[in-house]
Amino acid sequence: MTVTDILLLALGAVAAGSALRVVTTTHIVRAGLWLVVALGAMAACYLVLTAELVAWVQVLIYVGAVVVLLLFATMLTRAPIGPSPELDRARFPAALIGLGSGGGLAALFIFGYRWGKAELAAPGTAGVLGKEIFSGWVLPFEVLSILLLAALVGAIVVSRGERS
Amino acid sequence: MHPVIPYVIAAVLFGIGVYGVLVRRNAVLVLMAVELMLNAVNLVLVTADVTLRQYTGQTFALFVIVLAAAEIGVGLALVLQLYRLRRSIVTDDVAVDYDVAVDNPVDNSVDNAADREAAR
Numbered sequence: 001m002t003v004t005d006i007l008l009l010a011l012g013a014v015a016a017g018s019a020l021r022v023v024t025t026t027h028i029v030r031a032g033l034w035l036v037v038a039l040g041a042m043a044a045c046y047l048v049l050t051a052e053l054v055a056w057v058q059v060l061i062y063v064g065a066v067v068v069l070l071l072f073a074t075m076l077t078r079a080p081i082g083p084s085p086e087l088d089r090a091r092f093p094a095a096l097i098g099l100g101s102g103g104g105l106a107a108l109f110i111f112g113y114r115w116g117k118a119e120l121a122a123p124g125t126a127g128v129l130g131k132e133i134f135s136g137w138v139l140p141f142e143v144l145s146i147l148l149l150a151a152l153v154g155a156i157v158v159s160r161g162e163r164s
Numbered sequence: 165m166h167p168v169i170p171y172v173i174a175a176v177l178f179g180i181g182v183y184g185v186l187v188r189r190n191a192v193l194v195l196m197a198v199e200l201m202l203n204a205v206n207l208v209l210v211t212a213d214v215t216l217r218q219y220t221g222q223t224f225a226l227f228v229i230v231l232a233a234a235e236i237g238v239g240l241a242l243v244l245q246l247y248r249l250r251r252s253i254v255t256d257d258v259a260v261d262y263d264v265a266v267d268n269p270v271d272n273s274v275d276n277a278a279d280r281e282a283a284r
Contacts, residue, residue: 002165004165005165005166005169008165008169008170008173009169012169012170012172012173012176015173015177016173016176016177016180019177019180019181019200020180022180022184022196022197022200023180023181023183023184023187023188023193023197023200028190028192028193031193031196032196035196035199035200038177038200038203039199039203042177042203042206042207045170045173045207045210046206046207046210046225049170049210049211049213049214050214051210051213051222051225053222053226054206054210054222054225054226054229057226057229058203058206058229061229061230061232061233062199062203062229062232065233066199066232066233066236069236069237069240070192070195070196070199070236070240072240073192073195073240073243073244074192076244076247077192077243077244077247077253079190079192084190086189087188087189087190087193088187088188088189089186089187089188089189089256090187091187093186094182094183094186094187095183095187097182097183097186098179098180098182098183098184098186099179099183100179101178101179101182102175102176102177102178102179102180102182103175103179105174105175105178105179106171106172106175106176106179108175109168109171109172109174109175110168110172113166113167113168113171113215114168115166115168116166116167116168117165117166118165118166118167118214118215119165120165120214121213121214121217121218124213124219124222128219129219129222129223129226132219132220132222132223133223133226136220136223137223137227140227141227144227144230144231147231147234148230148233148234151234151235151237151238152234152237154238154241155237155238155240155241156241158238158241158242158245159241159244159245
């Protein structure tokens with residue numbers, strides 16, 4: 001057990017705990033705030049795994065943009081401030097499927113990797129990743145920018161509604 | 165470090181996300197659970213980079229983050245449109261073959277929800 005392992009275990013416990021609160025809390029706004037904790041813990045995991053750029057992009061885009069959008073949506077749909085009953089369907093089948101898929105994947109990873117060791121690579125800084133993207137993944141990058149534009153236009157068209 | 169630790173964390177988060185998507189009635193909460201699942205996938209990609217000693221996984225993680233941003237934009241636009249039509253975003257109430265225009269006519273001349281309420 002190295003320091004990296006202990007840090008990852010602690011951050012993973014924080015992420016899993018707050019993720020559980022996201023899917024079980026009865027306050028809609030609190031679910032969004034717990035999501036910030038979960039995503040922040042994941043960003044810290046990326047930092048420990050030396051994925052520096054991914055961690056900061058995660059903080060900027062997820063915590064900065066996606067969660068703010070989600071909180072805006074809860075406000076625009078007039079979410080109640082207090083606890084709201086009837087937020088959940090029957091828990092048992094969902095818990096079964098969630099446990100099954102999560103446990104199955106975990107078993108697969110444990111079977112595949114055992115207690116094997118790996119040395120941390122050199123940090124994935126913006127320079128390294130920029131070189132990687134613009135040498136090997138230029139076309140996907142450009143396609144992604146077109147997709148982002150299409151999603152933007154689509155969101156505007158959908159939220160404008162139909163005009164007669 | 166032992167790569168199995170972050171992999172198992174990712175599997176646990178994915179399971180929690182699946183549970184959330186299946187159990188929540190509120191469409192915004194469903195989208196939050198989807199974000200958890202996407203993050204679990206990112207953690208797998210980043211960890212794979214450490215074990216394989218290259219940077220392809222981190223590149224893909226960045227792509228997935230951009231896709232998640234696009235998805236959340238379109239998803240929330242759809243949720244808000246649903247709210248404007250139904251005054252509720254409970255996914256159980258959405259029948260696939262339900263004709264909104266017949267049962268619940270919306271006055272298109274007033275496009276703001278608040279204005280529409282005032283007009284009633």
